[in-house]
Amino acid sequence: MEAVTFADLAPLVALVLGPVLALAVAMMRYQHVDSAKMRDLIAESNQELRDLIAQSNQELHRRIDRSDQEHRESIAQSNLELRDLIAESNQELRDVIAQSNQEHRTAIEQVRTESNQNFKELSRSLGDVRERLGRIEGHLRIWPPRGDGDGEAEAA
Template identity: 40%
Template sequence: MEVVPLSDLAPILAAVLGPMLAFVLGMMRYLHNDNNKTRSLMYELTEKSSRENRELIEKSSRENRELIEQGRAENRDFCRENRELIRENRELIRENRELMEKNHRELAESLGETRERLAHIEGFLRQWPSPPYDGNAEAA
């Protein structure tokens, strides 16, 4: 076996390892650039979606606040109207109570006068009223 000096192998090694090294370096550079592009796209998308989400949240919060204020205003109006209706109803109830009491007094007075007239007529006719029925069959 002959010993081949390293200087004779150098062109063969350079011919095999040179393109391999160039290919590996080229792939590393391509992957590095692709990684940077992917990272920048992800950052842009994250920023964009964060911005859009923030805007949507602010918009919905603003709309919710407006709806809440509108609901509160409507509730205040309804409460005010209900208070007025309650006040009117109380006044009507008071008036009805007064009318009922007045009618009751007039009826009681009229009934008293009718009793007196009936008693006078019965006395004049000399008829005495029969005792009221008490529900007892033996007494009848």
């Protein structure tokens, strides 16, 4: 066997390693270009996403502000309506109380009048009873015991 020198193998090595090295360099270049494009696309996508988020936030803030204002107006309107209802209710309650007071005063006045009439009638009846009692005692000749002038008999 004959000895093969590197000089003899150099064209073979160059023939095998050359295309592999060229292929590796081409693949690295392609990957670098692809990575750069990907980086640019990601950066562009991030910017678009940030713009959309900012726009969404602005729209959301506008909606929240509008909703907040609508709620405040609604609450203010409800408060006004509630105050009106309370005022009406208070007026109705005052009217009912005034009417009730008037009815009670009328009833009290009627009771007083009836009481006075009953008292007068009772006084007349009592006077009639005293008179009849006096006649009965006179007829039976029963004299009331002598007292100290107030109609009560003294103890014997």
